[in-house]
Structures are given as structure tokens and as C-alpha cells.
Amino acid sequence: MSDILKGLEPERVFRYFEEICAIPHGSGNEKAISDYCVAFAKSHNLWFRQDEANNVIIRKPASEGYEDAPIVMLQGHMDMVCEKNSDVDFDFEKEGLKLRIVDDMIYASGTTLGGDDGIAVAYALAILEDDHLAHPELEVVITTDEEVGMDGARALDVSDLKAKYLLNLDNEEEGQILTSCAGGMKSRAAIPTRHVEWEGVSAVIRISGLKGGHSGAEIHCGRANANRLLGRVLMNLNKELNVGVREVNGGMKDNAIPREAEAKIVLDPEDIQRAMEIKNEFVAAIADEFAVSDPDIRIELNVECNENRQHTIIHPADMERALFVFIQSINGIQTMSMELPGLVESSLNLGIVRTEEDNVNFAWAIRSSKKSLKYLMSDQLQYLAEFVGGTYWYEGEYPHWSFKSDSKLREVVASSYRDLFGKEARIEAIHAGLECGLISEKMPDLDIVAIGPDIHDIHTPGEHLSIPSVERSYRLICDVLSRLKA
The missing domain is CATH 3.40.630.10 (Zn peptidases)
Incomplete structure (x- = not known):
């Protein structure tokens, strides 16, 4: 020592x-x-x-x-x-x-x-x-x-x-x-995935530089969530381009606001320039949104290999379901206390996203000083996950x-x-x-x-x-x- x-x-x-x-x-x-x-x-x-x-x-x-x-x-x-x-x-x-x-x-x-x-x-x-x-x-x-x-x-x-x-x-x-x-609980969802072969060049989207923090103590600070940003980047790319996704990963703890996230993707060589433009447009928008809370956000899109070849990706239909959870998941402050002005009453944090062999897994930390609201947020996540064919469960509940x-x-x-x-x-x-x-x-x-x-x-x-x-x-x-x- x-x-x-x-x-x-x-x-x-x-x-x-x-x-x-x-x-x-x-x-x-x-x-x-x-x-x-x-x-x-x-x-x-x-x-x-x-x-x-x-x-x-x-x-x-x-x-x-x-x-x-x-x-x-x-x-x-x-x-x-x-x-x-x-x-x-x-x-x-x-x-x-x-x-x-x-x-x-x-x-x-x-x-x-x-x-x-x-x-x-x-x-x-x-x-x-x-x-x-x-x-x-x-x-x-x-x-x-x-x-x-x-x-x-x-x-x-x-x-x-x-x-x-x-x-x-x-x-x-x-x-x-x-x-x-x-009180709170740990919520989990698994979206099942299949895999297919996809031709193109491999690239990586990396999000970093966020402040993060404790999902209870700093949730009111409005800090950026790297997992949520990753979902938004992929959504923006998918609006115009056919993007294959090999895997998505972000965050380390459900009760820590995620500071970093990453997606490994496959692009058509002809789409690389436009993908860079879309990413840069998104960076400008995010820099404006989080200028105060997270001024050092970095969003990178790097081509790993210019060789056009076959890659194993998540089936596009399954990735669409996972992306739906990324975008539609409730996150952050949900209600403020009426009894104690300025106190967050209920919130949740999308803390972890992991790509496993047959699933994309999501993990949230739910908190509320009202038991009914704690279960409401859990029900909302369950409805969302099951709506897209996933499974949902919670654990570690505390009063x-x-x-x-x-x-x-x-x-x-x-x-x-x-x-x-x-x-x-x-x-x-x-x-x-x-x-x-x-x-x-x-x-x-x-x-x-x-x-x-x-x-x-x-x-x-x-x-x-x-x-x-x-x-x-x-x-x-x-x-x-x-x-x-x-």
C-alpha cells in the first residue's frame, strides 16, 4: 500500500x-x-x-x-x-x-x-x-x-x-x-436478434466525452445519455441510408448515466461521404442541445477498412425493433415532487446496452418516491419491450x-x-x-x-x-x- x-x-x-x-x-x-x-x-x-x-x-x-x-x-x-x-x-x-x-x-x-x-x-x-x-x-x-x-x-x-x-x-x-x-428497481429487456450477411465497408460510431454521473444524484442536471445519443445517430443514418449494424454497446452500470457508447456498422462505399455529413449535422445539433451540460461531447464515425466485403450483421428487421426501444424508451425525469419543490419524484436511466449472441439487451435504473409511479415506469418499459417481441423483467427492487x-x-x-x-x-x-x-x-x-x-x-x-x-x-x-x- x-x-x-x-x-x-x-x-x-x-x-x-x-x-x-x-x-x-x-x-x-x-x-x-x-x-x-x-x-x-x-x-x-x-x-x-x-x-x-x-x-x-x-x-x-x-x-x-x-x-x-x-x-x-x-x-x-x-x-x-x-x-x-x-x-x-x-x-x-x-x-x-x-x-x-x-x-x-x-x-x-x-x-x-x-x-x-x-x-x-x-x-x-x-x-x-x-x-x-x-x-x-x-x-x-x-x-x-x-x-x-x-x-x-x-x-x-x-x-x-x-x-x-x-x-x-x-x-x-x-x-x-x-x-x-x-425507492427503485433494476429493469431489463432483451430484444431477440437473428443475423445475416451484408456486403460493405466496416465502420465504427463512437460517442464519448460526456460527463455522466449518478443516475439519482445527477439526473436533474439534464446531462446527455450516450446510449440515447447512439440511438439517435443510428436513426438519422437510417432515414437516408441502408446501414447494417453488427453490434451496439454502451454504458457500464444501470445506475450511472452512460458516458460512452459505440456501434459497429457496415456501409455501402458510395454512402460513406453522406454518412459523414449526416453525422456532422447531428454533432452540430447535439453541441447546441448540450452546450451547458456536456460541452465536450465527441461523436466520431471512422471507417475501419475500405475493403468491400461480407460482414455478419443483426438482421435489419430485428435491429429496427432494437432501435425502436432506443428511441421510444422513456428516460430521465418523469415527475417532480409536489410536496417538496425542486425534488425529482420519479426518473429512470437507460444505463446499459449490450449486444449478445442472440439479443440486444437493455438495462434501466428506475427510481421513485411513489411506489405507484415506480411500477408505472416498469409497466411502460414492459409494454415497449413486449410490443417489439422482446422479453422484460425487473430485479433488485427496494422501498x-x-x-x-x-x-x-x-x-x-x-x-x-x-x-x-x-x-x-x-x-x-x-x-x-x-x-x-x-x-x-x-x-x-x-x-x-x-x-x-x-x-x-x-x-x-x-x-x-x-x-x-x-x-x-x-x-x-x-x-x-x-x-x-x-
Whole structure:
């Protein structure tokens, strides 16, 4: 492990964060980081439980004078979204992240940082290690597979958990106290395809340079979706030309706004010039549409081989059906909240398109704070997919987290923030999904808030974590724990 973060304060927090970053811990690859948390508990003589889903629960007794205080749960997830720039050679299954500091921010070189939610784990371990802090009995709950459907929280056995308060540490905005969140699901569609031979020259359409982002936290920013742009390029070409499509691929995670997409196509040699013109016309239109949100969009059409020969392509009729899904799929914000002005109520994100041997597959992340709207969006996608002869299913459904009007924990956190920093915290809801919904469903009497430091551009290779915000948020967590004596 490197010592890139050595010397930063709080020392314990950044030491543990750097150790976490050195261990591959993408969703579905969490056994090593789970075992790391277990090893920590053993080395500090703390009670722990590791379940079959690799969730880890660690208990620490109350400090002196807090023996009769209500138990507090600190909670976060150990998995991260694995995104990288296309020109970066990096194996998330085997390599530790390559950290770097720019000004007062921590980045990973060319990849996501995993501040969402590695910093929560680092906070929890630092607090568990420090025997000088004042706190009630602690139940630290570190879950798995949050980023791919909250499967760890869904599998979590809470029968031996006794907490009254839950501090969720999966917020990415300092000064914001979250009190509710949207529910969601992962939607999937498969459009069956046949293949035929097609004569022409091979070419590639590449879309890149988009900002992307978290499909819950940044969906309101109006950023371009590379998969949607790819569908539009193909539609424009097909209006005038006979284009054979060998494959279409875009995006990496259903809950990340896709930054890149690609189509391998076949063109008649006589159509190459006009195809370039159509592409350039589209580029000009897109540059105008997304001048503010995505000023660096690049759309390229490159001929791979000028040789006119036979290629295997998706049958044009089947590709037409897949293109229909590209174009007609609902995407982005669907409704805004009437109760909380400015809050997105329901949305979805076409995050992944993949060409498989016999299908073109689509994946969306659906979110809504209204259960009925969540199912409406799912029904719309099902109707669309089945209308063109495809199949549809959803998985990883999780509930929304409802606002509670009476919350002592919210009052304590707000008061602590005011006293520490001389200003008011913002009490808000969030459109992104948090594990609070699943945990509160299992433990309905829990008093819950979510807090955390500033983390920018999560779920993208530009993700960065504010060093001073980490320190301030740690002070806030410790101060809140000291105030929960009764």
C-alpha cells in the first residue's frame, strides 16, 4: 500500500480509507474487503458477525457514562461502482486504486474513487478504534452490493440488532441532513436478434466525452445519455441510408448515466461521404442541445477498412425493433415532487446496452418516491419491450424511505452542525436510493438520518473527495455520538 494520504487529518480516517482503496471491492467482488473488516474486529477484540452475503456487523460497548444511552447504528456499504476511462488499462478485480491528491481533493487515476461509500467504512473503523471518544453502544453495519440493488441490506438479518438511532454515512453532500429517499428497481429487456450477411465497408460510431454521473444524484442536471445519443445517430443514418449494424454497446452500470457508447456498422462505399455529413449535422445539433451540460461531447464515425466485403450483421428487421426501444424508451425525469419543490419524484436511466449472441439487451435504473409511479415506469418499459417481441423483467427492487415528522436524531444532528460550524444544515430528501428504506422496513422504529462529506462526480472516473470536508464531517459524527447520551 502507498502512503499518498499520509499526513492528512483525521489520521485514522485517511489511513483506513487508503487501506480500503488498496483492496479491490467492486460490487460482487467484496469478499476481500469483508474479510478485512472482520480482521479489524478481531484485532480490536470487538464482537462481529459476518453473514453469507458478506455483510459485516461490529459491536463496540458504550464508553463510560453512556452505558444507559440508546444504541446507535453507524451504517454504510463496502462496495463501489467500477467505472474507468476507455483509454485506461485497469483491472478492478485485481488492482488497488491509484490515488492522487489535487489541491484539497482526492482522486483515483482514470477510475472511480469509491468514496461512495469507502469513506463511510473508514469513518466507522476510525470510530471503533478510538477509545477516547464518548459514545453510546455502537452497532456498525457494513453492507454489500448496495450499488447493484442493495442486495446486502436485503439479505441482512436484523434480529440481533437493537439500535434506536441510525446514522447512515452514505450521503455525498456536507451540510445536508437527508431524511427520506426514493425507492427503485433494476429493469431489463432483451430484444431477440437473428443475423445475416451484408456486403460493405466496416465502420465504427463512437460517442464519448460526456460527463455522466449518478443516475439519482445527477439526473436533474439534464446531462446527455450516450446510449440515447447512439440511438439517435443510428436513426438519422437510417432515414437516408441502408446501414447494417453488427453490434451496439454502451454504458457500464444501470445506475450511472452512460458516458460512452459505440456501434459497429457496415456501409455501402458510395454512402460513406453522406454518412459523414449526416453525422456532422447531428454533432452540430447535439453541441447546441448540450452546450451547458456536456460541452465536450465527441461523436466520431471512422471507417475501419475500405475493403468491400461480407460482414455478419443483426438482421435489419430485428435491429429496427432494437432501435425502436432506443428511441421510444422513456428516460430521465418523469415527475417532480409536489410536496417538496425542486425534488425529482420519479426518473429512470437507460444505463446499459449490450449486444449478445442472440439479443440486444437493455438495462434501466428506475427510481421513485411513489411506489405507484415506480411500477408505472416498469409497466411502460414492459409494454415497449413486449410490443417489439422482446422479453422484460425487473430485479433488485427496494422501498423508498419515508420522512418522519418527529425525529430526535435529526434535531441532534442539526444542533450539532449549527454549534460546530455556525450555520444551519439543510434538511432535505434525495432522489437517489439509500439502504435506509430496506433497513427501516425491517426495523420500523429506527430514527434515521443520512450525512456525509462532499464527494463530487460519483460513479464516474472524475469522482473526487474533499479532504477538508472529510475532517469536518468526522467531527460532526463524533459530536453527534457524544450528544446521544439519553
